[in-house]
Amino acid sequence: MPALHEQFFLFGDSIIQDSFNQERGFGFSAALQHAYIRRLDVVNRGLSGYNTQQALKVLPRIIPSLEQARIRFLIIFFGANDASLPQAENNQHIPLEQYKENLEKIITHPLVVAHKAQIILVAPPPINEHLQWITDKAKGFEKVSRAAASTKSYADAACQVGKKLGVPVVNLWAAFMSRTDFKLDEWKAGGHLPGSLGAAQNDALVELMYDGLHFNPAGYDVLFKETMKLISERWPDQLPENLPTVLPGWNDNIAWKSLEASK
Numbered sequence: 001m002p003a004l005h006e007q008f009f010l011f012g013d014s015i016i017q018d019s020f021n022q023e024r025g026f027g028f029s030a031a032l033q034h035a036y037i038r039r040l041d042v043v044n045r046g047l048s049g050y051n052t053q054q055a056l057k058v059l060p061r062i063i064p065s066l067e068q069a070r071i072r073f074l075i076i077f078f079g080a081n082d083a084s085l086p087q088a089e090n091n092q093h094i095p096l097e098q099y100k101e102n103l104e105k106i107i108t109h110p111l112v113v114a115h116k117a118q119i120i121l122v123a124p125p126p127i128n129e130h131l132q133w134i135t136d137k138a139k140g141f142e143k144v145s146r147a148a149a150s151t152k153s154y155a156d157a158a159c160q161v162g163k164k165l166g167v168p169v170v171n172l173w174a175a176f177m178s179r180t181d182f183k184l185d186e187w188k189a190g191g192h193l194p195g196s197l198g199a200a201q202n203d204a205l206v207e208l209m210y211d212g213l214h215f216n217p218a219g220y221d222v223l224f225k226e227t228m229k230l231i232s233e234r235w236p237d238q239l240p241e242n243l244p245t246v247l248p249g250w251n252d253n254i255a256w257k258s259l260e261a262s263k
Contacts, residue, residue, distance in 0.1 A: 005246050007042075010045060010077070100157050148196040
């Protein structure tokens with residue numbers, strides 16, 4: 001028997017895994033559950049350290065069958081680990097073209113397609129190499145494991161996959177960068193991306209990501225607002241205020257009679 005509530009399913013890496021954590025403050029998953037409370041169940045399947053290759057391997061164990069539950073929304077958020085540099089000691093790198101192929105395979109996987117869910121692809125955010133390098137040195141790495149320019153190419157690739165498959169994308173890279181002093185023309189002319197070691201430390205990125213990769217409450221707030229904005233533009237009928245609650249309100253006599261009659 002399927003679950004009573006349909007699901008808002010989150011499939012991603014540590015950024016998703018950590019998004020229910022309230023120790024720092026605002027969290028994406030918690031905010032999403034609050035918005036859809038009594039309407040959809042937010043299911044967090046964030047897997048720390050995973051890249052898209054590993055995501056594909058565990059997908060059959062992660063996505064429920066239609067007999068178990070129904071997924072209304074599916075967020076797919078991978079790329080921060082795939083974009084690790086090829087020579088990085090964390091061994092999480094996935095080549096760019098394979099990353100795109102893996103995203104396509106996840107989105108078109110039969111278990112995913114069966115749910116006919118509204119799919120939202122999230123492009124990975126920028127990297128702040130200044131803080132990432134502190135983390136990497138503490139792990140004994142000899143070089144920084146992620147680079148700002150490389151991560152941009154993976155964010156662009158996610159957007160390309162979304163366009164190819166007709167899947168809307170929350171471009172988190174662009175959303176974060178809009179809060180910096182980034183100017184595309186200057187970068188194309190040979191300038192440094194905000195977050196790169198060649199540029200000065202960027203206060204906006206420090207506010208968004210506490211270690212150069214993982215989110216502060218401000219970062220999760222951006223993700224939440226961008227997600228809700230996309231839903232309002234793409235599926236306005238699926239906004240929380242436009243969905244009925246699953247069970248009757250305590251004082252809704254008509255709904256209670258209908259429920260009792262359906263036994």
